Each structure stands twice: as structure tokens, then as C-alpha cells.
Amino acid sequence: MLIKKRNETDIPSSEITPEHIYMSRRTFMTGAATVAGAAVLAACAPKTDLRGAGSVSRSQETAVPADGSPATPATGQTDELGDPWTAYESVTNYNNYYEFSTNKEAVAEKAQDFPTTPWQVAVSGLVRNQRVFDMDDLRAEFDQEERVYRLRCVEGWSMVIPWLGFPLAKLLEAVEPTSNAKYVRFETVYDPKNMPGQNSPFFDWPYVEGLRLDEAMNDLTLLSTGLYGKELLPQNGAPVRLVVPWKYGFKSIKSIVKIELVDYMPESLWMVAAPNEYGFYANVNPAVSHPRWSQATERRIGEAGRRPTLMFNGYEEQVAYLYEGMDLAENF
Numbered sequence: 001m002l003i004k005k006r007n008e009t010d011i012p013s014s015e016i017t018p019e020h021i022y023m024s025r026r027t028f029m030t031g032a033a034t035v036a037g038a039a040v041l042a043a044c045a046p047k048t049d050l051r052g053a054g055s056v057s058r059s060q061e062t063a064v065p066a067d068g069s070p071a072t073p074a075t076g077q078t079d080e081l082g083d084p085w086t087a088y089e090s091v092t093n094y095n096n097y098y099e100f101s102t103n104k105e106a107v108a109e110k111a112q113d114f115p116t117t118p119w120q121v122a123v124s125g126l127v128r129n130q131r132v133f134d135m136d137d138l139r140a141e142f143d144q145e146e147r148v149y150r151l152r153c154v155e156g157w158s159m160v161i162p163w164l165g166f167p168l169a170k171l172l173e174a175v176e177p178t179s180n181a182k183y184v185r186f187e188t189v190y191d192p193k194n195m196p197g198q199n200s201p202f203f204d205w206p207y208v209e210g211l212r213l214d215e216a217m218n219d220l221t222l223l224s225t226g227l228y229g230k231e232l233l234p235q236n237g238a239p240v241r242l243v244v245p246w247k248y249g250f251k252s253i254k255s256i257v258k259i260e261l262v263d264y265m266p267e268s269l270w271m272v273a274a275p276n277e278y279g280f281y282a283n284v285n286p287a288v289s290h291p292r293w294s295q296a297t298e299r300r301i302g303e304a305g306r307r308p309t310l311m312f313n314g315y316e317e318q319v320a321y322l323y324e325g326m327d328l329a330e331n332f
């Protein structure tokens with residue numbers, strides 16, 4: 001399966017937002033209302049109005065990371081498309097994890113002492129068997145397997161990562177969703193004492209993500225507890241994170257403490273923070289541009305130049321059925 005490459009060249013550098021989060025209308029308005037003692041106005045306004053203003057923006061990746069990653073990782077192993085695994089050093093030192101830093105190269109150090117034991121994951125909502133799993137339960141009940149997946153960040157870079165984990169479907173089967181369950185809602189731990197980024201007012205913490213139940217049940221959807229044969233490090237979302245390889249990386253929520261089966265489409269942190277950018281689905285799609293840059297190509301970490309982005313990140317055969325009849329330009 002080959003992708004239709006979008007006939008669009010790189011956006012001019014004048015249109016690239018600098019690599020920072022900026023204050024936007026929503027945050028500004030909220031702040032102004034408080035200062036003016038008119039908080040009642042903000043409180044009365046429908047939530048969607050405030051949210052619709054948009055508050056935070058992503059940046060396209062522009063700089064090459066100083067991670068010193070070799071062009072060919074030492075392992076010599078590849079994914080099913082023949083692409084080499086990204087070097088362990090890059091996978092563990094070039095991270096998006098806004099709870100610690102918005103600087104990808106600062107996350108590893110800032111997260112190094114994050115406490116990940118003890119840790120529990122509560123599975124609740126529209127299920128027959130509500131459960132609270134200790135990490136040991138998860139490891140004991142569900143066989144860990146290695147899955148080599150491409151990770152494509154919405155910012156325009158990608159990696160090939162050998163994850164350890166188990167299909168989310170196995171855990172969902174164990175809790176038995178009821179017939180009313182239509183979506184799965186995931187929540188990251190809320191721990192502002194140990195996660196400095198959670199003190200930032202620019203986001204509605206904790207980080208939340210969601211999947212449709214059939215997306216969650218797809219065999220590709222993984223709950224990961226490790227990579228490169230080792231336990232996850234904090235910067236990669238220890239002790240347990242989601243990996244949804246056909247969607248932009250931000251859907252792969254880290255450090256999960258809550259999984260809820262619900263009958264409504266969950267509103268993710270990014271849907272609240274940047275509603276004009278991507279919606280609930282966020283499937284990798286080279287034909288649907290970000291409002292400020294093309295998604296037709298990506299930079300594979302450790303490689304020179306850019307390569308074409310594949311529809312559904314190269315997993316079209318496994319997931320296209322989920323979106324039959326849907327307009328993917330509308331439901332992005």
C-alpha cells in the first residue's frame with residue numbers, strides 16, 4: 001500500500017510558530033475576568049465557548065535534536081517495512097511529556113526521579129467487572145509481548161520503537177464492557193508535586209485521551225510497560241502507557257491511572273487546548289494538513305532528510321475498516 005503524497009511544499013519559515021506555548025485568547029480572557037472581578041462572566045459562559053477560543057498551540061518540529069543518534073542503530077533490527085529501530089538513546093532522550101517539560105531534550109532528566117511505585121490502574125465505568133489493577137497484577141495476568149511500531153508525532157518526526165506490552169483488548173475482555181460502552185477514556189496520573197508541568201495553567205490537567213471502543217479493541221492497540229526489552233523509563237510513560245501506532249503520538253497517553261468505559265466521546269486534553277488543530281480521531285494522514293504545516297512528510301529520528309508519511313502510519317491494512325464511510329478530512 002502506498003500513500004498519495006500531498007503536493008505541498010514545506011511551509012515558509014515565517015509561518016512556523018516558535019517552539020513555545022503562547023498565551024491565547026482563552027487563557028487571556030480567563031485571566032482578565034479574574035482580575036476584573038468579573039469571574040461570574042466566565043463561569044456563566046458555556047464551556048464550549050471558552051474552549052472554542054483555543055488556548056495552546058503545537059509547534060512543528062524544526063530543529064534537529066542534538067541527541068547524537070547514529071544513522072543506523074547498533075541493533076541492526078528493523079520493522080516490517082525494513083526501517084531500522086530508532087536508537088535506544090533517542091527513544092529515551094527525545095520525548096514529549098508536557099507534565100515534565102515542553103522541551104523534548106529536557107524531559108528525561110526532569111522525569112528521572114518520578115515515583116512510579118506503587119502504582120494502580122483503576123478500570124471502571126460501563127463494565128461488568130470493575131477492577132483496580134496493581135502493576136504486578138497487570139504483568140502477571142497479561143502476557144507481555146514485543147511489538148515493533150512506528151511512532152509518528154504530529155510535529156513531523158517519527159521513530160521505530162520495540163515496545164513491550166499487551167493488547168488493551170485483553171484487559172477490556174477481562175473487565176467485560178457492557179453493551180452501552182462505546183468509548184474508552186484514559187487519564188494520566190495527577191501529581192503536580194512530582195510533575196512540575198501540571199502546575200502550568202495552559203492545560204486542563206490531568207492529560208486525558210480517548211478511543212472508540214472498536215479502536216481500543218483493535219489488536220494493534222497496546223498497553224505498554226517497557227521498550228527495548230527493559231521496563232519503561234519515566235520519560236516514556238512508566239509504569240504503563242498506551243500505544244496507538246496509527247494515530248499521532250499524542251493519542252498514546254503516558255502514566256495511566258484510570259481507564260473508564262463510557263457512552264460518550266471523551267474530550268481529550270488536546271481537544272480542549274487546541275480545538276482548531278486535531279479532533280478526537282487524530283489518525284496519521286498525509287493528506288490532511290495541520291493548520292500550520294503539511295503532514296505529507298516526516299523526519300525519522302536518526303536519519304537525514306525527510307520521508308513520506310504513510311496513511312494510518314503504514315497500518316492501513318489493519319485499521320482502515322474502522323473508518324469505512326467516514327470522511328477522514330472531516331473527522332480528523
Ligand SMILES: Nc1nc2c(c(=O)[nH]1)N[C@H]1C(S)=C(S)[C@@H](COP(=O)(O)O)O[C@H]1N2
Pocket residue numbers: 091094095096097098099151152153154188207235236237248249250251252253254255
Ligand atoms: N501524559 C502524557 N502523555 C503523552 C504526552 C504528554 O505530554 N503527556 N505526549 C504525547 C506525545 S505528543 C507523543 S509524540 C508521545 C511521545 O512518546 P515518547 O516520548 O515515549 O516517544 O507521548 C504522548 N503521550
Ligand SMILES: [Mo]
Pocket residue numbers: 096152153154155248249250
Ligand atoms: Mo507528539
